[in-house]
Amino acid sequence: MQRRSSKLLSALAGAGLTLAAAGAWSQSTLEQVMKERGLTQKDVLAAAKTYVPTGKRDEYIVVSSGGQSGQLIVYGIPSMRILKVVAVFTPEPWQGYGFDDESKAILAQGKIRGKEIRYGDTHHPAFSETNGEYDGRYVFINDKANPRIAVVDLHDFETKQIVVNPFFKSSHGGAFVTPNTEYIMDASQYASPVSNDYVPLEQFNEKYRGGLTYWAFDKEKGRIVPERSFTFEFGPYSQDLSDAGKGPSYGWGFTNSFCSERYVGGIEKGRPPFEAGCSSKDTDFLHVTNWKKAEELVKAGKVGKVNGAYYIPMKQAVAEGLLYLIPEPKSPHGVDVTPDGSRIIVSGKLDSHAWVYSWEKIQQAIKNRKFEGKDPYGVPIIALEDALDKSVNVGLGPLHTQFDSRKCVAYTSIYVDSMITKWDYCTGKVLDQLPIHYNVGHLMAMEGDTVHPDGKYLVALNKLSIDRFNPIGPLHPQNHQLIDISGDKMELLYDMPIGMGEPHYAAAIRADKLKPAVRYRSGWNSREDKRSPWKTRAGREKVERSCDANGKCTVHVYGTTIRSHIVPEIIEVTEGDTVSLHFTNLERAEDETHGFALYGQNVQLSIEPGKTASTTFVAEQPGVYPYYCTEFCSALHLEMQGYLLVKPKGYKVKAGEMVEGTHYTEADYQKQVKTNLETQKVIDQVVAFITSHNYKDFPVVADLVEDATDQLGFAKEARKKAEEAAARGDWNKAMLWANQWWQYQVKAADLGLRAKTYLEEHGARKIN
Ligand code: K7E
Numbered sequence: 012m013q014r015r016s017s018k019l020l021s022a023l024a025g026a027g028l029t030l031a032a033a034g035a036w037s038q039s040t041l042e043q044v045m046k047e048r049g050l051t052q053k054d055v056l057a058a059a060k061t062y063v064p065t066g067k068r069d070e071y072i073v074v075s076s077g078g079q080s081g082q083l084i085v086y087g088i089p090s091m092r093i094l095k096v097v098a099v100f101t102p103e104p105w106q107g108y109g110f111d112d113e114s115k116a117i118l119a120q121g122k123i124r125g126k127e128i129r130y131g132d133t134h135h136p137a138f139s140e141t142n143g144e145y146d147g148r149y150v151f152i153n154d155k156a157n158p159r160i161a162v163v164d165l166h167d168f169e170t171k172q173i174v175v176n177p178f179f180k181s182s183h184g185g186a187f188v189t190p191n192t193e194y195i196m197d198a199s200q201y202a203s204p205v206s207n208d209y210v211p212l213e214q215f216n217e218k219y220r221g222g223l224t225y226w227a228f229d230k231e232k233g234r235i236v237p238e239r240s241f242t243f244e245f246g247p248y249s250q251d252l253s254d255a256g257k258g259p260s261y262g263w264g265f266t267n268s269f270c271s272e273r274y275v276g277g278i279e280k281g282r283p284p285f286e287a288g289c290s291s292k293d294t295d296f297l298h299v300t301n302w303k304k305a306e307e308l309v310k311a312g313k314v315g316k317v318n319g320a321y322y323i324p325m326k327q328a329v330a331e332g333l334l335y336l337i338p339e340p341k342s343p344h345g346v347d348v349t350p351d352g353s354r355i356i357v358s359g360k361l362d363s364h365a366w367v368y369s370w371e372k373i374q375q376a377i378k379n380r381k382f383e384g385k386d387p388y389g390v391p392i393i394a395l396e397d398a399l400d401k402s403v404n405v406g407l408g409p410l411h412t413q414f415d416s417r418k419c420v421a422y423t424s425i426y427v428d429s430m431i432t433k434w435d436y437c438t439g440k441v442l443d444q445l446p447i448h449y450n451v452g453h454l455m456a457m458e459g460d461t462v463h464p465d466g467k468y469l470v471a472l473n474k475l476s477i478d479r480f481n482p483i484g485p486l487h488p489q490n491h492q493l494i495d496i497s498g499d500k501m502e503l504l505y506d507m508p509i510g511m512g513e514p515h516y517a518a519a520i521r522a523d524k525l526k527p528a529v530r531y532r533s534g535w536n537s538r539e540d541k542r543s544p545w546k547t548r549a550g551r552e553k554v555e556r557s558c559d560a561n562g563k564c565t566v567h568v569y570g571t572t573i574r575s576h577i578v579p580e581i582i583e584v585t586e587g588d589t590v591s592l593h594f595t596n597l598e599r600a601e602d603e604t605h606g607f608a609l610y611g612q613n614v615q616l617s618i619e620p621g622k623t624a625s626t627t628f629v630a631e632q633p634g635v636y637p638y639y640c641t642e643f644c645s646a647l648h649l650e651m652q653g654y655l656l657v658k659p660k661g662y663k664v665k666a667g668e669m670v671e672g673t674h675y676t677e678a679d680y681q682k683q684v685k686t687n688l689e690t691q692k693v694i695d696q697v698v699a700f701i702t703s704h705n706y707k708d709f710p711v712v713a714d715l716v717e718d719a720t721d722q723l724g725f726a727k728e729a730r731k732k733a734e735e736a737a738a739r740g741d742w743n744k745a746m747l748w749a750n751q752w753w754q755y756q757v758k759a760a761d762l763g764l765r766a767k768t769y770l771e772e773h774g775a776r777k778i779n
């Protein structure tokens with residue numbers, strides 16, 4: 012141990028000062044590199060537009076659907092560097108998601124009829140909005156397979172809530188938010204009985220239903236409020252996507268649909284398949300709903316409850332003027348409201364047109380009660396010519412539309428023709444077309460769903476990548492293609508493979524709108540956003556065992572983690588005990604997360620600075636169970652370990668004390684003390700540097716100094732213990748405590764040096 016001592020530290024001390032000497036620049040010229048790698052001018056320009064040098068940040072942050080992975084992918088633009096995969100519907104061990112008690116409770120909210128669901132098919136993420144602009148506070152995402160919506164808080168990028176739709180058996184038309192996040196829209200896809208009962212398909216038309224839920228959201232609490240949410244009953248059509256009105260169409264929502272044929276399939280019975288039966292009619296229905304008025308009815312107590320939640324039957328919706336239908340192109344996909352809220356764009360997958368509806372015309376038709384008829388459920392249908400502004404030939408298989416910062420400019424993904432079409436929805440002119448690779452689904456512009464899109468970049472979320480990347484077997488990565496849309500012509504910049512589920516939608520927010528935390532308040536249950544009852548402070552660690560009348564015993568361990576030890580390091584329980592481990596990370600320094608993995612118990616926690624995480628299991632089998640920290644948190648991270656000892660029932664403790672494997676002498680002890688005193692001199696120099704500068708003006712540094720001060724406090728305590736043992740002549744204990752004293756010094760020095768480097772790099776002023 013001593014061998015590594017003062018040298019390591021002086022090396023550390025020097026590091027801050029010699030940074031500038033690093034990085035001898037490669038001798039090759041740009042021309043040489045281009046030639047060697049076969050790069051064109053265009054390639055190099057694209058590289059220059061996307062490259063973000065080390066230490067620099069991206070301009071936009073994207074949250075992307077993770078498809079069947081059930082997660083949310085976070086990456087930067089223009090670099091396309093993945094920053095995190097946020098665990099949402101699927102257990103994810105790095106974040107401890109589905110492994111700690113706190114997040115298990117979130118996943119348990121998503122049970123379907125009592126069954127735990129361990130994945131999701133995520134499709135459409137949506138940022139929370141204020142006045143139609145992203146406010147950087149929350150993200151919502153739907154699970155198509157199991158009709159659920161999750162809430163992710165951007166304060167820490169953690170999933171806080173999962174709600175299950177009380178009526179649907181699938182959901183596709185979510186998550187789309189109203190302009191002040193009053194509600195999150197969530198439409199069903201596959202028509203089903205509203206109850207959980209068996210209903211034969213022969214009763215499809217009468218008993219199967221579609222629907223649209225407006226989930227109420229409490230922005231202050233950051234939670235969906237099921238008690239205030241309401242659902243529209245829809246006909247048994249396959250509702251597709253939704254979008255909320257804004258500006259003049261504020262208060263209304265739009266949900267398209269397909270299979271208004273109400274076909275039920277049965278290919279194995281010799282019937283034509285779904286794909287034939289669901290695309291035989293020339294048009295399907297766009298559903299237009301008035302949520303503002305529906306909200307008033309709910310508040311006035313005029314809406315009844317089904318399955319414990321507000322449910323607006325079609326009959327009531329029609330009578331109150333809350334629901335209208337408009338024909339839309341054959342088998343449409345996607346519906347997008349223009350930023351100014353004046354138009355609604357729908358595309359037909361089997362058609363080559365984008366259909367532009369005029370909100371003004373729709374309103375007129377509703378006002379004049381001018382309908383061409385009713386659907387089989389009595390819902391009024393506004394004639395196409397009374398709603399349509401124009402239709403524009405954009406290419407075969409148009410799907411989704413996004414908007415530019417320039418007025419009237421839109422981009423539509425063209426699935427069959429594998430391209431993006433840029434067009435003008437005011438004049439109906441096609442402006443540009445760009446091939447993509449391959450078969451684009453959604454596309455996404457910067458702040459594209461807001462009332463003021465930023466333009467600049469577009470991402471094509473492609474369904475196939477085929478030959479774009481190195482082959483890695485039959486299952487291919489996904490391809491997100493970054494496109495520069497700042498000029499008149501679209502330019503392809505970058506292909507990003509993602510080896511996760513199929514991407515559907517994504518959303519990009521200006522990075523400077525996000526203000527995520529770097530630590531939690533001490534002892535925090537991050538999933539519930541409140542102080543954990545298991546919060547433990549340094550020196551207050553304890554183990555409590557209690558047994559009930561039947562002899563069932565529970566052990567609660569109130570533990571802590573800090574570089575580089577877990578307290579307690581030895582936990583003894585008895586076979587059959589329920590063991591509940593609670594660890595609070597005492598660190599305040601940025602990026603000092605500790606993990607906790609335990610042999611054979613399916614336990615892996617992520618304990619970020621300030622967080623308290625728990626895990627509960629039954630110690631079924633006697634034995635020895637090592638545990639350790641899973642984040643390489645410090646030089647002595649590998650020593651951050653411990654033992655859970657599960658004693659057999661009725662085991663009698665044999666006499667004897669734990670014996671160290673080493674024997675130290677007075678000389679060993681004195682040598683260590685000498686090292687420690689030298690180390691202290693280095694620390695004093697660093698401290699002198701920091702305190703002679705305006706370090707308090709840098710919150711990051713102030714935090715580091717606070718942590719370092721803590722470590723030096725611990726060092727002082729260890730020194731006291733060493734000196735006491737030395738006074739007793741217990742050189743073994745004296746040596747070990749002297750060593751611990753040095754460990755605390757090293758951690759303090761490490762923090763101090765980081766603070767010093769930060770001050771140097773950020774132009775701190777000398778103040779005395
Ligand atoms: Cu894949 Cu929006 Cu679910 Cu289109 S959806 S592609």
Ligand code: CUA
Binds near residue numbers: 573643645649651
């Ligand atoms: Cu804590 Cu490694």
